[in-house]
Amino acid sequence: MKHASIKAALRTAVWLAVLAAAAALFLPKYWLFLITAVFIVGVALQSLGIVTGRTGMISLCQMSFAGVGAWVTGYLNLYEVPGGLVVWVLLGGLAAVPVGIVIGLPALRLRGINLAIVTLGFAAAFDTILATITYPGQTTFTQVVRPALFESDKGYFLFIMLVYGLIAVALEFLSRSRLGASWLAVRHSERAAAAQGISIPMAKLSAFAISAFISGISGGLLAGYLGTLVAENFNMMQSLALFAVATMVGAHFTLGAIAGGLMITLFPELLRRIGLPQDVGNVFFALGAVQALSTGETISETWARLGSKLMPARLKGQKRSTATTTLAAPAVHAKGTALEVSGLTVRYANVVALDKVELSVPSRTVVGLIGPNGAGKSTTIDAITGFLPRYEGSVRLDGRPLEGLSATARARAGVRRSWQTTRIAPELRVGEYIRLAAGGIKPGEIEAVLEWFDCPSPETLIATVDAGTRRLIDVAGVVASRPPVLLLDEPAAGQSYAEALKLGERIAAIPEKFGSAVLLIEHDMDLVRRACSAITVFDFGRKIAHGAPDAVLGSVIVQKAYMGVELEEQAA
Template sequence: MMHASLRSALTIAASLAVAGGAIVGLLPPYWVFLATAVLITAVALLSLGLVTGRTGMIALCQMSFAGVGAWTVGYLNIWDAPGGLVVWIVIGGLAAVPLGVAIGLPALRLRGINLAIVTLSFAVAFDTILATITYPGQTAFVSVPRPRIVDSDEGYFVFVLIIYALIAISLAFVTRTRLGASWLAVRHSERAAAAHGVSVPMAKLSAFAISAFIAGISGGMLAGYLGTLVSENFSMMQSLSLFAVATMAGAHFAEGAIIGGILIVMFPELLRRLDLPQDIGNVIFALGATQALSTGETMAETFRRLARKLLPVRPVAAAAASREHLPAPVTLGAGTALAIEGLTVRYGSVVALENV
């Protein structure tokens, strides 16, 4: 299992290194600027993919968590807090965790459309609050400074690429741990997960907390990317668009988050160059999400299926031991072969067997 995690991590790191080097070395500055936006959006999509794709819950307030991270970075900037942007981004992610846990509490009893309504209501409330608050430092024309080593657009792109790689690799490792297995079990069936001894409340709350942390990081990186922000960057419609693209692209996969980031950033750019209304993008995203739900296959899963068909399959080594080398069967004598005493079986708070 650890070998699979290491192989997945190395694959992600190598792919991002090659793509990042090509982007910095070949593309003009404007496209590097857009590529940075793609990666920041991909981080937000990874956070949403954790809740929706890995745990099977509906969250329509992801950009609200990102807004908490962005506003935290803004306040730390005008307060001249020590540590610089890197530390501020981490603090911004941590500031979003309590809200993630608070939103996760209704998920302990709600699911499906009911949970969607709760998270959407939170997004609307947060949107209303941000509309009355200007971004810290905006009126005084104080923008969020980048670290000197990554002050250029190319340097900041590499900085964001490293953060994305760390988050994607960390999620790949966590998915193969007991915690990650509990997320997948809850997505499949909450009752079956509880029957197998999985703490469903812990799985849900941990998913929302980690998801909010990652979303807060994306908001902090967006603050360093643009310098100053407005409430429209984290509006309810932004959360809905993010959810639609995450559903369509498969944001719980590293490549799916990149695909989603490309769609969210580059599709409006294409519409702008074609002089078409920007609302067409939201319609396309909604249709794509509907198609993914109807077929049960996201864009990332489609690409993985095609890659398995095109790439050669590694040969499986034949079994080393032949039949004659197998140990002889053990013949049991008369008497009791297996005895169990004091057996107790619990399914959550339900005791099925006790002291049998």
């Protein structure tokens, strides 16, 4: 994985260096001036890409963060703080971080649309405050001083390219790190992310903090570029327009950020040359964003898709290496009862979904949980893993009660689950996902687990994988983390009969190979019979049977409750 990050980062760096050299050599002064703005806007767009593109939180106050950075840079310049623009810009970025975190705080509770409103409100509030503060040094004609090496227009262009390159490379590493993957996971499904032990507040706040930092830097760079600034540089309309462009181009891609910067900077130029009024630009950005949202594909993604069509050979090259890998030794967990559920009762308003059910999973065994639809199986898993606001009764892991722990904390304590519907972020690669699900796993181990489950190679993009395989990858992820207890929610749905049988054998081998205990929810009785050493049956929120598979499946009460429904299902 490290290798891939370095390769991608290098590629980005080389491309930017070539671009910078070509521009510096061949472009006239005026165009250099314009292109400089492209990359400053590009930095701002990348910052928006982190919150909105990667983490899926709508931020409509990105330019306010930039304003903080710009104003701080201005003050540092005015007081001639040693270190010059580089230090001022960095400090400006840092000053924006607490602001970003404060705005991020409501994001912990308010998701999506609510957050959009809060950020827009902040942009409006920030406008009224910034509007009253003259840019430091403006009245005394003190321009923000550029670094001595990069004084000229050409020099400053190279300086901006350097900064842009550094940020782009850093983001390349970040996006392939566990933190970057956790942002995508949060964007795709907060529940799934929490179930992987990812701290949602951490992911969201870090996204806002880093985004504010980069945005603050873009403000500082703009200060050095124009020498002095006005509040209009950072007002609400600018933030809204930036959002529209970021949505259109896909600002979380390096290419997208540059394309967006080109549009914002060169559109006014184009309009000026063809004699169209300047406000046409905003209409175009609005329509472009709506178009991108309606197709669900940003301009960068379109280009990437078209580009990959031109180079089909590269996709085919992703066959797994034939070198055999071996699984590490199984994890050693406490002996005895791994998971003990007693007296679990869950109510939704007046409906009792679970009524004082008992369940126990001894360590290093596979226990099946079956029952007709609506029996309360998934509710049980939700309760155990901490996704229900309240329940009665107790859930113990290795004898320790889990009550009062959040979903994230339970996952970290060692209760892991898979999902009925696939919740893997499609932008991730298979290997990245496994690393996200099983933090701290070694690269060789990732290969081994994937091979054991017959999953695609680590470099495969999840988006290119079919639904059945995604569920397998989901299972592989939780298994790879080797927790004391695994809860698998219908892992075989969508698999062919042969595949399901194979999966059953593998699940049966999980305790031996990985050291985990498994609670398996499944409708496929052959799979259950094959995988489980004991079975618990629920019906209408009550436990109606428990015991060895053949005995339980043969009992009349289970036949009546369970198979009756099965027959109906077949009839339907």
